[in-house]
Amino acid sequence: ELKVEQNPLFLSMQEGKNYTIYCNYSTTSDRLYWYRQDPGKSLESLFVLLSNGAVKQEGRLMASLDTKARLSTLHITAAVHDLSATYFCAGAPITSGTYKYIFGTGTRLKVLA
């Protein structure tokens, strides 16, 4: 059964700084997803990583996937207050011929002005 671990769980950072959120998973996952959740809101998709070595970038966020290390990273460049949110990664191994999405515990990011 896939287990997904994120660290750190909480992250407080100054505007303008860089930081990385790590997502480790326990068994083979065919793909890896990153989602963002604002307080009291639903989840929205940020990145879909479909293969080893995949790298996706959107604005100040960049996600990568290393399937051999069972590791995905979400890198934040020059953080701004608007990036304050909770970020989740999710693995999706094929189980009985279909994908089964398992989420990490989330990383709550707070960007201080």
Place this chain on the structure above:
Amino acid sequence: NAGVTQTPKFQVLKTGQSMTLQCAQDMNHEYMSWYRQDPGMGLRLIHYSVGAGITDQGEVPNGYNVSRSTTEDFPLRLLSAAPSQTSVYFCASSYNGLGLSGELFFGEGSRLTVL
């Protein structure tokens, strides 16, 4: 463009009561799922379905029932509510076929309190 619609948004139950959380999607997604979100626990998969008539258990299925009679609807039933089921529930759907991105689309969530 409705996407994934959940009802109700808020519900308060007494221990032992039953209720159904409704989920409907208009994107013709084969895959639908229910998650619960608790502080410090992330999202945990309750049940999922890969098409009409097909359901399977997730990580935390006990105390919950599902059925999938149509592609559009995937209701979650609490048969006898317990305080431990106080949570925020999310329904999510996707295209789940191989070769597709498979990203999940989430509903707005249903906040359930069991007294």
